Amino acid sequence: MTEKRPTVVIVGAGFAGMHAAKALREAPVKVVMLDRNNYHLFQPLLYQVATAALAPSEIAYPVRAIFRKQKNFEFRLAEALNVDLDGKAVYTSNGPISYDYLILAVGGETSYFGLDSVARNGFDLKDLEDAMILRNHILRMFEGASQEKVPHVLRALRTFVVVGGGPTGVECAGALSELIRLALSKDFPGMNFKDDRVILLEAKERLLAGFPEDLAQSAATTLQKKQVEVRFGAEVVEYDGRQVRLRSGEVIPTCTLIWAAGVRSESLMDKLGLEQKSQGRVVVEQTLQIPGYPEAFVAGDCVYLEEDGKPLPMMAPVAIQQGKIAARNIERLIADKSVEAFDYRDPGSLATIGRNAAVARVRKFKFRGFLAWLVWLAVHLFWLIGFRNRLVVLINWAWDYFLYERAVRLITPDGSLPKKDQPETVLPEEIERVTEDRPINLALLEL
Amino acid sequence: MTEKRPTVVIVGAGFAGMHAAKALREAPVKVVMLDRNNYHLFQPLLYQVATAALAPSEIAYPVRAIFRKQKNFEFRLAEALNVDLDGKAVYTSNGPISYDYLILAVGGETSYFGLDSVARNGFDLKDLEDAMILRNHILRMFEGASQEKVPHVLRALRTFVVVGGGPTGVECAGALSELIRLALSKDFPGMNFKDDRVILLEAKERLLAGFPEDLAQSAATTLQKKQVEVRFGAEVVEYDGRQVRLRSGEVIPTCTLIWAAGVRSESLMDKLGLEQKSQGRVVVEQTLQIPGYPEAFVAGDCVYLEEDGKPLPMMAPVAIQQGKIAARNIERLIADKSVEAFDYRDPGSLATIGRNAAVARVRKFKFRGFLAWLVWLAVHLFWLIGFRNRLVVLINWAWDYFLYERAVRLITPDGSLPKKDQPETVLPEEIERVTEDRPINLALLEL
Numbered sequence: 034m035t036e037k038r039p040t041v042v043i044v045g046a047g048f049a050g051m052h053a054a055k056a057l058r059e060a061p062v063k064v065v066m067l068d069r070n071n072y073h074l075f076q077p078l079l080y081q082v083a084t085a086a087l088a089p090s091e092i093a094y095p096v097r098a099i100f101r102k103q104k105n106f107e108f109r110l111a112e113a114l115n116v117d118l119d120g121k122a123v124y125t126s127n128g129p130i131s132y133d134y135l136i137l138a139v140g141g142e143t144s145y146f147g148l149d150s151v152a153r154n155g156f157d158l159k160d161l162e163d164a165m166i167l168r169n170h171i172l173r174m175f176e177g178a179s180q181e182k183v184p185h186v187l188r189a190l191r192t193f194v195v196v197g198g199g200p201t202g203v204e205c206a207g208a209l210s211e212l213i214r215l216a217l218s219k220d221f222p223g224m225n226f227k228d229d230r231v232i233l234l235e236a237k238e239r240l241l242a243g244f245p246e247d248l249a250q251s252a253a254t255t256l257q258k259k260q261v262e263v264r265f266g267a268e269v270v271e272y273d274g275r276q277v278r279l280r281s282g283e284v285i286p287t288c289t290l291i292w293a294a295g296v297r298s299e300s301l302m303d304k305l306g307l308e309q310k311s312q313g314r315v316v317v318e319q320t321l322q323i324p325g326y327p328e329a330f331v332a333g334d335c336v337y338l339e340e341d342g343k344p345l346p347m348m349a350p351v352a353i354q355q356g357k358i359a360a361r362n363i364e365r366l367i368a369d370k371s372v373e374a375f376d377y378r379d380p381g382s383l384a385t386i387g388r389n390a391a392v393a394r395v396r397k398f399k400f401r402g403f404l405a406w407l408v409w410l411a412v413h414l415f416w417l418i419g420f421r422n423r424l425v426v427l428i429n430w431a432w433d434y435f436l437y438e439r440a441v442r443l444i445t446p447d448g449s450l451p452k453k454d455q456p457e458t459v460l461p462e463e464i465e466r467v468t469e470d471r472p473i474n475l476a477l478l479e480l
Numbered sequence: 481m482t483e484k485r486p487t488v489v490i491v492g493a494g495f496a497g498m499h500a501a502k503a504l505r506e507a508p509v510k511v512v513m514l515d516r517n518n519y520h521l522f523q524p525l526l527y528q529v530a531t532a533a534l535a536p537s538e539i540a541y542p543v544r545a546i547f548r549k550q551k552n553f554e555f556r557l558a559e560a561l562n563v564d565l566d567g568k569a570v571y572t573s574n575g576p577i578s579y580d581y582l583i584l585a586v587g588g589e590t591s592y593f594g595l596d597s598v599a600r601n602g603f604d605l606k607d608l609e610d611a612m613i614l615r616n617h618i619l620r621m622f623e624g625a626s627q628e629k630v631p632h633v634l635r636a637l638r639t640f641v642v643v644g645g646g647p648t649g650v651e652c653a654g655a656l657s658e659l660i661r662l663a664l665s666k667d668f669p670g671m672n673f674k675d676d677r678v679i680l681l682e683a684k685e686r687l688l689a690g691f692p693e694d695l696a697q698s699a700a701t702t703l704q705k706k707q708v709e710v711r712f713g714a715e716v717v718e719y720d721g722r723q724v725r726l727r728s729g730e731v732i733p734t735c736t737l738i739w740a741a742g743v744r745s746e747s748l749m750d751k752l753g754l755e756q757k758s759q760g761r762v763v764v765e766q767t768l769q770i771p772g773y774p775e776a777f778v779a780g781d782c783v784y785l786e787e788d789g790k791p792l793p794m795m796a797p798v799a800i801q802q803g804k805i806a807a808r809n810i811e812r813l814i815a816d817k818s819v820e821a822f823d824y825r826d827p828g829s830l831a832t833i834g835r836n837a838a839v840a841r842v843r844k845f846k847f848r849g850f851l852a853w854l855v856w857l858a859v860h861l862f863w864l865i866g867f868r869n870r871l872v873v874l875i876n877w878a879w880d881y882f883l884y885e886r887a888v889r890l891i892t893p894d895g896s897l898p899k900k901d902q903p904e905t906v907l908p909e910e911i912e913r914v915t916e917d918r919p920i921n922l923a924l925l926e927l
Contacts, residue, residue: 070891071623071890071891072890088537089890089892090535090537091535093890095667095889095890097667097668097889098667098889101666101667101669107670108626109623109626109627110623110624110627110891111627161892162892162893165892165893166893172518173557176518176556176557177557179555179556180556180557180558180575220542220544220548222548223554421875421876421879421887425872425875428868428871428872429868429872440868441537442518442542442544442545443518443519443536443542444517444518444557445536445540445608445609445612446608446609446612446613446893447893447894
């Protein structure tokens with residue numbers, strides 16, 4: 034390259050960032066993408082990793098592999114720590130990077146609404162590590178239960194509480210109930226699986242707020258058929274890792290609380306001194322530009338934009354379309370053309386509840402049951418990156434479907450526990466402290 | 481079950497333990513297997529996880545899935561901490577387990593021969609966690625190198641030292657060189673890959689001690705063709721994480737030392753007060769019984785037995801055959817028959833050096849090159865557990881073979897670093913400490 038091309042820095046390799054970078058394929062720019070992970074994560078299937086249906090490598094694809102053929106693309110493994118909008122530089126864990134144009138597409142993170150005890154003791158489902166930690170934990174609960182005799186401990190080990198009736202909570206509760214009743218019940222032949230509980234707690238009076246009312250009702254019925262207890266008006270106020278307390282005063286003993294009740298903009302966005310609205314999302318022009326900084330764009334979950342008076346959902350289709358528009362507007366700026374306003378074209382919504390069951394709205398059409406489930410399968414396979422991933426995911430899904438199996442029931446290293454820091458020598462007397470009245474056998478759970 | 485069946489406790493879900501449990505399928509016993517992991521690991525392919533060719537779930541298979549149909553089988557997720565041979569009990573992280581018969585099949589661990597600095601700063605390759613940590617580290621070296629300017633730092637980042645010319649060292653060095661030159665060179669198009677070094681250090685004067693001399697020479701030549709520097713008479717004395725020092729005084733700067741030079745019996749065996757010979761392996765009767773304890777058997781890597789005056793190798797075929805004999809001898813004891821002596825039937829040895837290249841001895845026949853590689857492929861696919869694993873591994877291998885790719889170039893959570901404990905707020909001034917004279921950019925490497 035002889036001419037000096039302007040540098041477009043894209044922060045984040047999620048749906049928005051990736052589609053922005055792709056859209057700049059032919060543009061006369063140098064694209065520099067940075068992310069703290071070296072892969073693009075297919076977040077909509079994260080709950081399948083958490084419930085042992087897919088392996089982490091099946092929903093994560095190396096960024097460098099995706100962009101291998103894109104000549105104007107560069108990747109940097111680094112965490113964005115701050116942005117100097119006036120000085121046009123992104124500060125990263127590996128030094129500052131200057132830009133001519135910027136696309137901030139850092140996504141969302143879990144929001145606990147100030148419930149510190151839940152943040153500390155609960156599980157969430159936003160990245161690959163969360164999913165692996167949760168999978169390992171769920172499997173450890175059953176290994177623990179198989180060696181446990183004390184009734185109240187057993188009850189806590191085998192009760193799973195999912196909080197939040199949005200798509201993530203619904204999909205997670207459905208998949209978890211099927212993992213337990215279809216696959217684990219065969220792994221633990223001596224165990225009675227009637228006592229296992231999967232409870233979905235929703236603070237409001239309905240599931241799937243973004244879906245039509247009748248589909249939401251149909252989802253609740255299907256979950257109940259799959260032996261998920263769906264509870265409405267159930268607001269969590271505290272969780273100590275052993276029992277969850279609701280606003281009503283009710284206490285549910287459980288070693289597993291999965292928090293799928295809140296997301297907000299990635300906290301990096303709080304540092305930029307910009308106007309933020311609900312969920313910490315940043316207010317931008319309709320063109321996705323940051324007010325006062327025409328060269329700086331925001332795309333995806335961290336953007337606050339309204340449509341028909343309601344904020345756009347934090348979903349992949351919004352992120353993809355915004356990433357593309359941000360990229361196109363940068364091209365227009367370079368070509369001295371006027372920028373375009375973002376206009377969301379809603380492709381619909383999908384949520385799966387397990388085998389043969391889903392709810393789907395595709396434009397104005399509504400589907401449920403088996404047909405919706407086929408739509409869900411097709412859409413997810415289509416959007417998954419890489420033909421090999423699609424092939425392997427399809428094999429795993431087909432296998433599980435026909436054999437009522439789960440592929441990845443492995444308790445693998447996940448960063449939640451230090452490697453092999455077991456006590457070196459334990460005397461038999463010490464070990465036999467395992468008595469009948471201890472609350473929960475932590476020694477085993479944290480093996 | 482009305483009659484009281486004797487309990488056979490099998491410690492370890494490796495090759496020996498697994499084949500012992502399978503052999504007891506029809507026996508009038510209750511089998512209790514315990515392991516600190518909930519999976520059987522196909523150790524011979526561990527180096528392929530470390531070099532991003534296979535995903536962890538492709539070489540690990542849940543123990544409960546393997547034995548799902550075996551009615552007399554029970555699994556306990558627990559670590560064995562000690563054995564009371566007189567009291568017939570195994571002490572575990574989850575309490576004591578009594579046995580009538582015992583099979584100790586706890587396998588081996590890495591031996592550093594007292595080189596503490598290597599143990600602290602080097603990488604080894606004995607379990608799934610080791611392999612994931614090593615894979616992530618190797619990929620981080622290239623991500624780091626792509627953002628590094630200082631020549632001596634770059635050199636250390638892009639020099640990989642493998643210590644030990646046995647099968648693990650040879651396979652690992654070959655696979656690593658191919659990962660770098662065939663796959664990563666495409667991921668980092670701007671980088672010059674001529675400077676990358678993979679160095680295989682062997683203290684003695686030949687590779688693959690258990691193989692015929694001509695095959696060992698052929699392996700060395702093939703490694704050199706694949707751009708591995710093979711060094712003989714090179715003994716490591718110290719490694720500080722940045723440079724390795726040899727007995728000769730020579731110093732090689734490297735951020736990656738992979739130790740494949742020593743294995744020994746799992747250290748649990750040191751606690752039992754039994755006679756141990758080289759590598760901490762326990763002396764047993766030819767029947768695999770512990771002298772003085774006819775109901776207690778040992779099988780696999782932790783057994784010391786000689787054949788033709790030489791100790792048997794610590795290899796899967798030995799472990800499999802010993803596991804079966806230990807099981808059969810327990811059946812004979814129960815049936816009041818006399819126990820049998822173990823007699824190793826040597827099926828041969830195999831080592832692969834990468835694409836189209838391997839060395840193999842099958843009984844008296846020797847193979848090398850493409851033919852040996854086909855033998856290697858067939859043998860490993862055959863022994864892999866589970867049809868789905870075989871299918872997925874075959875797809876990955878075929879894909880990599882035809883496209884010169886590597887499936888799993890992901891830097892995933894592995895337990896080597898704490899989850900998201902990055903500094904919360906870093907001021908721009910602080911970040912710009914990245915100067916030209918710092919030794920190694922740890923901030924990036926440990927992102």
